[in-house]
Amino acid sequence: MKTQSLGSIRKSFAPWADPSEKPLIRFENVTKTFDGFTAVDDLSLDIYTREFFALLGASGCGKSTLLRMLAGFERPTKGRIVLDGEDLTGIPPYRRPVNMMFQSYALFPHMSVAKNIAFGLKQDGMAKSEREDRIAEVLKLVKMERFANRKPDQLSGGQQQRVALARSLAKRPKVLLLDEPLGALDKKLREETQFELTDLQYDLGMTFIMVTHDQEEAMTMADRIAVMDQGHIRQIGTPPEIYEAPSSRFVADFVGSVNIFEGKVAKKTGERVTLETPSGGVIEADNGGAAEAGSTAWYAVRPEKLIISAEPLDGPNVFSGEVWEIAYIGDMTLFHLKLDDGSILRVSMVNRARSSPLQLTWHERAWASFAPDAGLVLVR
DSSP, X not given: OOSSOHHHHHHHOOGGGOTTOOOSEEEEEEEEEETTEEEEEXXXXXXXXXXXXXXXXXXXXXXXXXXXXXXXXXXXXXXXXEETTEEXXXXXXXXXXXXXXXXXXXXXXXXXXXXXHHHHHHHTTOOHHHHHHHHXXXXXXXXXXXXXXXXXXXXXXXXXXXXXXXXXXXXXXXXEEEESTTTTSOHHHHHHHHHXXXXXXXXXXXXXXXXXXXXXXXXXXXXXXXXXXXXXXXXXXXXXXXXXXXXXXXXXXXXXXXXXXXXXXXXXETTEEEEEOTTSOEXXXXXXXXXXXXXXXXXEEOGGGOEEESSOOOSTTEEEEEEEEEEEOSSEEEEEEEETTSOEEEEEXXXXXXXXXXXXXXXXXXXXXOOTTSSEEEOO
């Protein structure tokens, strides 16, 4: 029985912060080109034992190419990949201590669940009795024991996903690679499976590397996230670091919803910054970072950090506009305010009561405000 919750364990798990810790996987100045197109550009990255690592980015950013190079399906044009101290150059996929679970699951339709799982073990020459024990073990792990004799077309999408996972785990790889593993599942099942996968990864003590374009999926499951764009890593960090302390406007805009104000730094005292926006609004921010007086900077603030009011407000960090859109989505209500300069300000409000005391409707005037420490000043 666990004496500590998985949440507290993951919170304290940070081998990347220990200078004496050696990474399990190291990408060293890796470049991959296809007919003149650079999919991965001089990329270096360390991933540690027992880490659940997510490569997050839009289609074409290079994340799947990176995963396929680690699996051995593609060769780096330049650079090298090292796994547990061994240079993987020239080692074929079937001899690498990694296994990949594909987005399509790639199950053999003419084979039963048990035979799908047994296929790789049989190819490796594992004895029949040992194969049967291993099949039983992984089926129990993914809670699919009673489906051993069914064929893939007799299973739901979620069940097929579990079979693909069991097959990937059967050979006990050092690293499990997950390529958009939950993309084919409906929203509710996807949310349930996210927690099941993180629990399973901890119980097995394995290193998982996941490719996804789903920010919520990465934030829920990963210990660390690498945000990728055009073959580069724009930021690596824990989910709170990526969300609350993005290093650039690109990361702030890509991960979650955000309001970004451009302005001129009118004054900086210590970390306190006064930012004047083109619309005439003034932002007082506590975390000026690298911004310098007289320079252009941007202020990023998440919609949930703002407070919306039907009553007039004044002072810094207050913006007024017309209620342009309202979306009630159950647990929260989203407001879009159209400011006088035509820009849209997003505000989200948690619905703590069954009926909202805030009586706002379309085309009414509203005021949005935020605290000086609600957002982040960015210089790029």
